[in-house]
Amino acid sequence: xxxxxxxxxxxxxxxxxxxxxxxxxxxxxxxxxxxxxxxxxxxxxxxxxxxxxxxxxxxxxxxxxxxxxxxxxxxxxxxxxxxxxxxxxxxxxxxxxxxxxxxxxxxxxxxxxxxxxxxxxxxxxxxxxxxxxxxxxxxxxxxxxxxxxxxxxxxxxxxxxxxxxxxxx
Amino acid sequence: xxxxxxxxxxxxxxxxxxxxxxxxxxxxxxxxxxxxxxxxxxxxxxxxxxxxxxxxxxxxxxxxxxxxxxxxxxxxxxxxxxxxxxxxxxxxxx
Numbered sequence: 280x281x282x283x284x285x286x287x288x289x290x291x292x293x294x295x296x297x298x299x300x301x302x303x304x305x306x307x308x309x310x311x312x313x314x315x316x317x318x319x320x321x322x323x324x325x326x327x328x329x330x331x332x333x334x335x336x337x338x339x340x341x342x343x344x345x346x347x348x349x350x351x352x353x354x355x356x357x358x359x360x361x362x363x364x365x366x367x368x369x370x371x372x373x374x375x376x377x378x379x380x381x382x383x384x385x386x387x388x389x390x391x392x393x394x395x396x397x398x399x400x401x402x403x404x405x406x407x408x409x410x411x412x413x414x415x416x417x418x419x420x421x422x423x424x425x426x427x428x429x430x431x432x433x434x435x436x437x438x439x440x441x442x443x444x445x446x447x448x
Numbered sequence: 449x450x451x452x453x454x455x456x457x458x459x460x461x462x463x464x465x466x467x468x469x470x471x472x473x474x475x476x477x478x479x480x481x482x483x484x485x486x487x488x489x490x491x492x493x494x495x496x497x498x499x500x501x502x503x504x505x506x507x508x509x510x511x512x513x514x515x516x517x518x519x520x521x522x523x524x525x526x527x528x529x530x531x532x533x534x535x536x537x538x539x540x541x542x
Contacts, residue, residue: 284506286508292508349508349512352515406536424540435537438528442471444529
């Protein structure tokens with residue numbers, strides 16, 4: 280206890296911290312399974328499920344409140360890092376520069392992005408993701424929002440106003 | 449533990465108000481830096497305030513809920529601020 284702040288760590292917190300240390304190890308193992316190669320979302324979800332089952336199994340149901348906040352908070356940190364690594368556009372550009380090891384023009388950079396798939400891949404990938412989530416649909420040679428997509432885009436517009444952001448994306 | 453969790457919610461509320469004001473009033477600093485910096489400042493400031501006033505709180509209870517709420521907000525903020533997919537959908541909406 281230091282000036283009113285109690286630093287004592289109960290059993291549930293200890294178990295939660297141990298589970299949090301094991302999570303990236305489980306993720307590293309699952310990411311190397313050949314069948315799941317390229318399925319970053321499934322890799323993360325599967326690691327989360329395995330670690331959570333082990334965490335709950337050891338913890339039981341007592342004193343779960345603080346442990347839950349701590350565990351999910353740490354998993355959210357991992358998710359942020361994982362999201363940046365698997366979907367980070369800016370990091371992808373930096374990696375392209377690093378791999379090229381030579382100054383690149385804008386067109387060369389666009390062509391070499393993501394191991395030669397080019398910047399076109401980015402838009403195709405994102406549109407494919409939106410289509411599989413049923414947010415957009417093709418109508419002839421045009422793309423339109425579905426009802427679900429319209430709701431999400433409207434909520435996004437409200438969120439921009441809520442945060443007072445002028446630029447995004 | 450009850451007071452630790454209540455204080456976490458109070459400081460998170462303060463953080464939310466601070467970032468909403470900061471994002472509207474402060475120009476010249478990246479919004480990402482603002483929201484992350486404010487999260488740390490409110491947390492450290494909160495701990496200092498607790499020590500100064502002499503409230504009795506459990507460090508892990510206080511920190512876990514504060515960061516749980518803050519990280520959820522930061523996830524939403526990150527998606528709103530940086531998501532290319534959401535931006536494309538907004539362009540389709542307009």
